[in-house]
Amino acid sequence: MSNRTAKSLRVQSLNKSYGIKGGPRIPAVIDFSLDVAPGEFVTLLGPSGCGKTTALRVLAGLEDIDSGEVLLDGRSIARLPPHRRRIGMVFQNYALFPHMSVFENVAYSLRLRRAAEVDVKRDVGDALDVVGLADFSNRLPGQLSGGQQQRVAVARALVMKPDLLLFDEPLSNLDAKLRVQVRSELRRLQRALGTTSLFVTHDQEEAMSLSDRIAVMRAGRVEQIGAPSEIYARPATLFVAGFIGKVNALPGTVVSTNGGRATAECFGHRFDISGAAVTRGDALLLVRPETVLLQPPERTGIAGIVSEIEYLGDRTEYRVRVGETTVAAVRPSLGQEASFTEGARVSLAFAGDSIHLLPAGSV
Amino acid sequence: MTHVEANAAAAGEEGIGRNLVLPVLYPLLALLILVFVAYPMFVLFGRAVVEGSGPPFTLVWKVAADPYNRKVFWNTLLLGAIVAVLGTLLATAYAYAMTRVSIPGKKVWHFFAMLPTISPPILMALGLILLYGRRGIVTYGLFGIQTTGLYGLYGLVIAQLMSYFPFAYLLMLNLFRGLDASMEEAAGTLGANAWQALRTVSLPLLLPGLAGSVLLLFGYSFADLGNPMLLGGDFPVLSAQIYQTIIGMYDVPQGAALAIFLLAPSVLMFVAHKRLSSRMSYATVGAKGSSRLRLVMYLPARIAALVLVGIVTLAICLQYATILAGAFTQLFGINYTPTLRHVIATFTKSRGAILDTFALGVISAIVSVGLGLVIAHLVARTRHFGRGLVDFVANTPLAIPGTVIGLAFALAFSGSPLLLTGTAAIIIVAFVVRALPYGIRSGVAALDQIHRSLDEASMTMGATSGQTLWRVLLPLVRPALLAGMVFAFTRSVTTLSAVIFVVSPHWSLVTPTILSQMDRGDVGEAAALSVVVVLMVLAVIHGVPRLFDRDWREVHQE
Numbered sequence: 001m002s003n004r005t006a007k008s009l010r011v012q013s014l015n016k017s018y019g020i021k022g023g024p025r026i027p028a029v030i031d032f033s034l035d036v037a038p039g040e041f042v043t044l045l046g047p048s049g050c051g052k053t054t055a056l057r058v059l060a061g062l063e064d065i066d067s068g069e070v071l072l073d074g075r076s077i078a079r080l081p082p083h084r085r086r087i088g089m090v091f092q093n094y095a096l097f098p099h100m101s102v103f104e105n106v107a108y109s110l111r112l113r114r115a116a117e118v119d120v121k122r123d124v125g126d127a128l129d130v131v132g133l134a135d136f137s138n139r140l141p142g143q144l145s146g147g148q149q150q151r152v153a154v155a156r157a158l159v160m161k162p163d164l165l166l167f168d169e170p171l172s173n174l175d176a177k178l179r180v181q182v183r184s185e186l187r188r189l190q191r192a193l194g195t196t197s198l199f200v201t202h203d204q205e206e207a208m209s210l211s212d213r214i215a216v217m218r219a220g221r222v223e224q225i226g227a228p229s230e231i232y233a234r235p236a237t238l239f240v241a242g243f244i245g246k247v248n249a250l251p252g253t254v255v256s257t258n259g260g261r262a263t264a265e266c267f268g269h270r271f272d273i274s275g276a277a278v279t280r281g282d283a284l285l286l287v288r289p290e291t292v293l294l295q296p297p298e299r300t301g302i303a304g305i306v307s308e309i310e311y312l313g314d315r316t317e318y319r320v321r322v323g324e325t326t327v328a329a330v331r332p333s334l335g336q337e338a339s340f341t342e343g344a345r346v347s348l349a350f351a352g353d354s355i356h357l358l359p360a361g362s363v
Numbered sequence: 364m365t366h367v368e369a370n371a372a373a374a375g376e377e378g379i380g381r382n383l384v385l386p387v388l389y390p391l392l393a394l395l396i397l398v399f400v401a402y403p404m405f406v407l408f409g410r411a412v413v414e415g416s417g418p419p420f421t422l423v424w425k426v427a428a429d430p431y432n433r434k435v436f437w438n439t440l441l442l443g444a445i446v447a448v449l450g451t452l453l454a455t456a457y458a459y460a461m462t463r464v465s466i467p468g469k470k471v472w473h474f475f476a477m478l479p480t481i482s483p484p485i486l487m488a489l490g491l492i493l494l495y496g497r498r499g500i501v502t503y504g505l506f507g508i509q510t511t512g513l514y515g516l517y518g519l520v521i522a523q524l525m526s527y528f529p530f531a532y533l534l535m536l537n538l539f540r541g542l543d544a545s546m547e548e549a550a551g552t553l554g555a556n557a558w559q560a561l562r563t564v565s566l567p568l569l570l571p572g573l574a575g576s577v578l579l580l581f582g583y584s585f586a587d588l589g590n591p592m593l594l595g596g597d598f599p600v601l602s603a604q605i606y607q608t609i610i611g612m613y614d615v616p617q618g619a620a621l622a623i624f625l626l627a628p629s630v631l632m633f634v635a636h637k638r639l640s641s642r643m644s645y646a647t648v649g650a651k652g653s654s655r656l657r658l659v660m661y662l663p664a665r666i667a668a669l670v671l672v673g674i675v676t677l678a679i680c681l682q683y684a685t686i687l688a689g690a691f692t693q694l695f696g697i698n699y700t701p702t703l704r705h706v707i708a709t710f711t712k713s714r715g716a717i718l719d720t721f722a723l724g725v726i727s728a729i730v731s732v733g734l735g736l737v738i739a740h741l742v743a744r745t746r747h748f749g750r751g752l753v754d755f756v757a758n759t760p761l762a763i764p765g766t767v768i769g770l771a772f773a774l775a776f777s778g779s780p781l782l783l784t785g786t787a788a789i790i791i792v793a794f795v796v797r798a799l800p801y802g803i804r805s806g807v808a809a810l811d812q813i814h815r816s817l818d819e820a821s822m823t824m825g826a827t828s829g830q831t832l833w834r835v836l837l838p839l840v841r842p843a844l845l846a847g848m849v850f851a852f853t854r855s856v857t858t859l860s861a862v863i864f865v866v867s868p869h870w871s872l873v874t875p876t877i878l879s880q881m882d883r884g885d886v887g888e889a890a891a892l893s894v895v896v897v898l899m900v901l902a903v904i905h906g907v908p909r910l911f912d913r914d915w916r917e918v919h920q921e
Contacts, residue, residue: 061552
């Protein structure tokens with residue numbers, strides 16, 4: 001049941017606000033624009049209340065749009081009711097109809113279309129096969145586990161061969177282990193079917209593992225859109241950097257720029273940084289903890305004192321005081337390797353190409 | 364013995380002493396319930412089954428074989444069925460309009476839909492007679508028709524619909540509000556339009572609730588006495604027939620036998636309702652959706668909804684306005700001269716009835732909620748022997764029509780060993796027994812709000828369960844209990860069927876007084892007294908929480 005004709009989605013300057021009786025309108029989504037290529041998997045990532053779910057619900061037609069345009073395959077759908085959009089949605093609580101069997105839940109959209117019984121049987125069977133629940137078609141949703149319910153919800157959305165699939169935090173009600181498993185299943189499925197998909201989550205790991213591209217949202221606005229690796233390596237703002245993984249934001253100064261390269265000074269050391277588009281002056285040097293090298297104090301580098309050690313099994317996190325600043329560093333736990341103790345003097349080093357520069361005022 | 368040990372021993376003895384409170388209280392409670400709930404029903408059965416020298420059940424068979432009685436029985440079922448089905452349809456449509464359609468003035472529509480729930484049902488008959496009776500202001504005054512068309516099945520259906528549909532509306536309102544919004548949203552994304560989503564998803568989910576509403580209305584229609592007595596005409600039903608048999612023909616055994624035939628279907632309905640609500644499990648699959656449902660904005664739907672609630676509200680308003688007008692005119696239907704005569708008469712001649720009703724209503728409200736709380740605590744928080752039985756027996760009055768309870772009381776307490784006839788006690792007991800299930804319900808609801816760990820914490824600090832109830836739980840549950848008392852009061856002062864056999868010249872009540880005023884043709888006084896009782900209930904509903912409870916608003920958002 002592969003979708004050979006995947007559709008593109010274009011969202012232009014979408015705005016949505018909520019009114020409270022007798023109060024001002026509160027903006028939920030501000031000037032939201034997004035282009036999703038046919039077959040692409042894009043995630044809206046952000047903390048709760050950032051407007052990601054509202055954006056998704058507007059796209060599904062569950063909320064009215066204030067202004068802006070939504071084009072699905074070049075066709076405007078912004079003012080269509082949900083049932084005429086051909087958009088499948090997997091809800092956070094799955095929203096399975098408790099009074100219908102698994103089969104009837106999945107068959108629901110086909111029955112509304114008055115599809116022939118043979119077609120219903122075949123398509124529902126196919127959809128349940130895809131999610132591996134063919135043997136459960138006579139069960140009621142209440143008799144399924146959370147993971148199974150989630151898969152029924154996916155099958156129900158797939159069976160209508162939607163132009164666009166929306167996922168509203170569909171993994172958040174699963175326990176941690178299952179979440180990882182279902183996540184990779186979902187990714188495999190989407191790749192195989194090629195349906196254009198939009199996924200909402202607040203879990204950065206989920207977003208990274210699933211998506212072709214991620215749109216990081218904050219307070220109703222899109223902060224940055226890009227491939228997971230790009231967002232991780234080159235965050236546009238300090239917020240994005242901090243939301244996706246841990247980051248050291250070290251104060252420094254850009255002393256010279258030359259084309260795509262810049263030289264910045266930090267803790268009295270100079271770093272040659274590539275791909276930076278900043279002007280001279282104060283700047284923030286973003287350094288991921290895993291790129292910070294911890295060395296014995298006699299080596300060249302930035303001198304510091306280990307103030308805190310957190311052992312996490314597969315890795316160990318260190319916090320190192322350098323003057324007024326604390327720098328985080330992570331080392332993989334490799335067997336019996338000698339590690340530093342709290343209070344030990346160390347020397348820190350990081351390569352210039354692992355540094356990302358942001359303007360000093362970035363938040 | 365060291366000092367510490369002595370202290371511990373003393374504390375232990377003290378604890379045992381206090382713990383006696385509950386083991387003593389509970390048997391006493393069980394005894395009370397047996398005497399005042401179970402015993403009267405046994406007496407009633409006895410009178411119906413064992414009569415004279417013949418073998419048992421002779422009379423019951425004779426009553427059942429009588430063609431007239433059969434007709435009355437089928438009439439009762441027919442009326443109940445019509446009211447149950449129409450009332451459920453009306454209530455569902457009204458609740459849908461109120462919860463799901465964008466219409467203005469919802470507070471107003473809700474207020475007027477709720478008004479009948481706090482009025483004596485007999486008011487509906489009174490209002491209908493003034494509006495559409497032989498000298499009705501609409502039928503005769505407006506169209507000049509002198510008709511008795513109101514009396515009989517149609518009039519009864521309309522009166523009972525107006526009296527009881529609000530209870531079903533309240534039920535459906537809560538069900539509609541409880542629906543998970545994401546259900547219809549999911550249906551929408553799967554291609555269902557609003558109507559299809561309602562038909563294929565929401566209504567099937569509400570089906571148990573709809574059936575519950577049907578059974579509820581059936582029960583109310585069965586138990587109604589006031590409307591059939593005033594509007595029955597040539598369409599006799601059981602409750603009125605029982606009253607006629609006892610009061611008109613002084614034939615107690617026959618009345619008791621008829622009561623059995625009123626009781627049996629009511630109990631069946633009740634059992635069916637119980638089984639149904641215990642299986643209402645659907646609506647709780649998965650987590651609750653976070654979003655609220657969008658209101659229907661489709662203009663024809665909004666207009667239709669507005670027309671529906673508008674017509675119902677208009678009909679209800681007309682009733683109350685007419686009664687109000689009737690209270691201030693010489694003789695409504697014949698002489699429309701304004702007068703204060705009836706109002707004055709109400710506060711002189713009927714003052715006793717008003718004061719008695721108020722006093723007995725307040726006393727029984729406090730008693731029923733107090734007892735209800737103790738029973739709720741017994742059932743939910745202790746493991747005393749027989750708690751299930753106490754709970755079951757205390758809840759049986761829900762299944763018993765008021766007429767039957769009233770008759771059972773009159774029979775059981777008219778002689779030794781317990782002579783209560785003519786006293787205030789028999790009225791209070793009748794009120795309390797009828798309100799007790801609601802008292803228990805409010806007690807259970809109140810206790811449910813409190814996490815179990817609170818009483819466990821109290822126990823670990825050395826409190827007995829009695830102390831825990833008094834010092835920890837009671838202050839927390841006060842708002843719910845006040846609400847329960849208001850409800851019990853309302854139910855007591857508006858009932859006619861349960862008290863008609865137990866009132867006496869010493870202790871008269873408002874609803875039987877209205878009935879006898881109607882019988883005498885004192886329409887004005889009946890109207891004036893009706894206005895007073897509605898105002899009294901409204902004052903209690905709005906006054907009590909404001910006077911006694913700061914937290915009222917939090918508990919009752921609606």
